[in-house]
Amino acid sequence: MSGRDDTTLGTSDSPLYPEDHQGAHFLGVEDRGSPLYYDANQNTVYTGKVESGQLTDEWATEVSLSDRSLSEFLDSESSSWESLSAFAKRHLPGVDTDEDEGDR
Numbered sequence: 001m002s003g004r005d006d007t008t009l010g011t012s013d014s015p016l017y018p019e020d021h022q023g024a025h026f027l028g029v030e031d032r033g034s035p036l037y038y039d040a041n042q043n044t045v046y047t048g049k050v051e052s053g054q055l056t057d058e059w060a061t062e063v064s065l066s067d068r069s070l071s072e073f074l075d076s077e078s079s080s081w082e083s084l085s086a087f088a089k090r091h092l093p094g095v096d097t098d099e100d101e102g103d104r
Helices: 070-076 086-090 098-103
Strands: 026-028 035-039 046-052 053-065 079-085
Touching: 026 046, 026 086
Parallel strands: none
Antiparallel strands: 026 035, 026 079, 035 046, 046 053
């Protein structure tokens, strides 16, 4: 299963964001409407730069997680998400995804 959900399928109200962009995994959309991506090799979260409703090849911002894990980052930012991808949900403490149900 690809892990796609309504945050990566796109609707008439919100643009489509790819699951992977420049080597980073889609995490979801923050409350301001910007897509966030995670690069596991760099342990960095990037904010996608969107122009005219399209994701560009440039990052708007980047945040190095340093010694923090992705789970810690997602947990600390839990109140500022508009939506989370299935990938992000798998890394959020205490959240089960539909995929997790099938894995049991």
